[in-house]
């Protein structure tokens with residue numbers, strides 16, 4: 162959805178692993194006049210792929226926006242999932258974000274223009290059974306982006322950073338985890354990708370650091386952030402252990 166919305170204003174480089182899906186997307190987007198879309202097949206958990214992409218970002222003379230969007234969830238308690246899936250999640254959500262954001266900001270800050278959007282999650286505000294690394298890495302994304310915001314502000318830079326924190330959103334995310342949507346949240350809690358991206362891009366125009374699409378999630382995160390840790394842990398402990406098997410990720 163980011164690509165669909167951004168194609169109106171930016172020349173795009175869209176990165177993912179599945180070439181057929183990228184080609185389909187590029188074909189659909191390029192039906193609009195003056196739209197330029199380049200696709201790049203890369204695995205963002207692979208060091209070499211990430212290094213070449215970072216080099217590309219560093220060398221791009223008019224780099225306007227980096228969206229760190231790729232991410233995934235796992236189902237089950239930490240020790241019941243494969244170590245590989247846990248390592249890959251940390252690699253993708255944390256190390257790839259570090260590397261690409263570094264390349265982008267090295268380029269943008271001297272030019273005093275550009276922006277980075279990190280797609281985190283409301284999961285970054287909570288700690289949940291069944292989503293241990295997911296919550297930890299998305300929380301890291303929030304803290305990382307907030308730190309960058311402070312540094313950029315301190316030098317009066319016009320470069321913007323944002324962490325967008327969606328709740329449950331219709332996409333392939335839960336299908337890949339074989340999670341039934343109705344098992345994790347009621348209909349009122351599900352967002353469309355368009356709602357998330359619209360909120361993110363309008364927030365970016367206003368220079369908003371944290372964007373939490375949907376009033377339910379704004380309320381939830383505001384409340385959770387105020388809870389003392391003992392109460393927060395108590396509430397989460399009461400949640401049925403069975404939910405951990407369903408995959409509570411969002």
Ligand SMILES: NC(=O)c1ccc[n+]([C@@H]2O[C@H](COP(=O)([O-])OP(=O)(O)OC[C@H]3O[C@@H](n4cnc5c(N)ncnc54)[C@H](OP(=O)(O)O)[C@@H]3O)[C@@H](O)[C@H]2O)c1
Nearest residue numbers: 177178179204205230231232282327329330332333334411
């Ligand atoms: N859906 C939700 O409920 C929800 C809620 C909060 C936050 N989020 C976050 O939103 C972001 C987008 O997720 P989504 O909901 O749109 O899920 P999605 O439909 O599964 O999309 C994930 C995208 O990331 C790409 N990707 C995944 N792993 C990759 C890798 N190793 N290398 C390159 N590309 C990779 C996928 O393409 P390929 O598979 O072709 O590589 C796909 O385009 C994620 O960061 C997710 O954590 C989602």
